[in-house]
Amino acid sequence: MKHARVSCYGQIFEAIETEGKLKLSDGRIVEQKDVVFLAPIEAGTIFALGLNYADHANEISFKAPEEPLVFLKGPNSLIGHNGLTRRPKGVETMHYECELAVVIGKKARHVKREDAYEYISGYTIANDYAIRDYLENYYRPNLAVKNRDTLTPIGPWFVDKEDINDPMNLRLYTYVNGEIKQEGSTKDMVFDIPFLIEYLSSFMTLNEHDIILTGTPKGTVNVVEGDEVIVGIEGLGELKNTIVGDEAFAR
């Protein structure tokens, strides 16, 4: 089942997808265009992976790491489907990153890779934008690159684990203004989902609603104000978002 959190009729609802429409938790059926999509999960700790596809690591002149490159994000960075992402004035390189997001379903500590899927509740899509101008070589990628407000669209759906046959073999893609720019498959991850859960839970506890953004494949290009960016993953839907400038934020 595909779940969403949406705002309409002056309230926030949980909803499920039904024949292309949304069924709200109170039974009402609404069109997708008539709601505001929120992040589908009220996230706990948000983990993100850097350089987790060998082809993308090459693209930005890095060799793939020997140990997962993990960084954390705050809740300020998340926005829902159809949202607006700010591109600050004067920035030279801002790129999208289409990523499979894994949602943790229950407390996980010292989990072995063969048991890892038991601790997952489902999946969603994240677009983990980066503003490369702000990269500094301290705790890189530093928060000024990755944890800016509006920089992480997520959704539209939280999809139950049972609905995804093989999360390690899903096509990912990105369209910018209708043109395909990025294409890959989750099978090309350097560290796969069971590895990541085993790795993280070997030194810390993962909790329900923690989210792991598993990295992006090759094909990240610069996007500018006005661009419409759609990131999609087979079986999970498509997450749309538009780049806006500082004027929209009175900056």
Add this chain to the structure above:
Amino acid sequence: MTFQAKARFSSMLEDIQVGPSYIEWKGKKLTEDALTWQPPVTGTVYGTLLNFTEQVEALQSQFNKDPYKKPPIRPIMYIKPKNTFNAHLKEVAIPEEINEVEINATLGIIIGKTATNVKEEEAYHFVEGYTIVNDVSIPHDSYYRPAIKQKARDGFCPIGPWLVGKEHVVDPDNLLIRTFKNDELIQVNHTKELVRSIPRLIQDVTEFMTLYKGDVLLVGVPYNPPKAIVGDTIRIEIDQIGSLENQFVMENVQVAKGEHR
């Protein structure tokens, strides 16, 4: 002399009076160890690297070399995730494979309302109060990659004991931070030595990320932090705020599926 603070013993913050040797809560006078303290905050905890002058000066000669190449420009931030939250008088578990941990005594600024793109001059309007934080870390010499494995261990962020409202703290940019190990003073630090003062830090951080009510901004970690091993008791005292105490013990992990590791 007593002062007012807010503490959390359940899901909400409650008013307490802190006396010289007792805590007054709901009209009763109790000793600190008679209460079950919880961290006085529930939001996101953001730490700041390289914000004490001594630490920056000590690393100056490395900034232009590999892997850093350039001195830092913006505040270098990190997150202490929820699994790290710990409280006053609770134990901190040192992982089996680790001999010692760093004690990073610091002041936590507790945010009082949504703060986006705040100017330095108005920064204190967005502050609710202050608390004490021990950013426990596994020692690491390189700051090149995020120190998740070193900083995000369960229980590695004691916070508390309480929140002292900003109206009760005269000059937060002029507070002495003292760290005691087994009652011996082992480090002294001072918030007047911050590279970015509290209002400046709030300005430079909220320029790119919103801080919400209940979030905590740590002002910085000390240069050459002292270490603790299993059996040590660490107490951090900050002027006008209070004192946060934790004992360090050996990790005894309950493995998923029940057995001990």
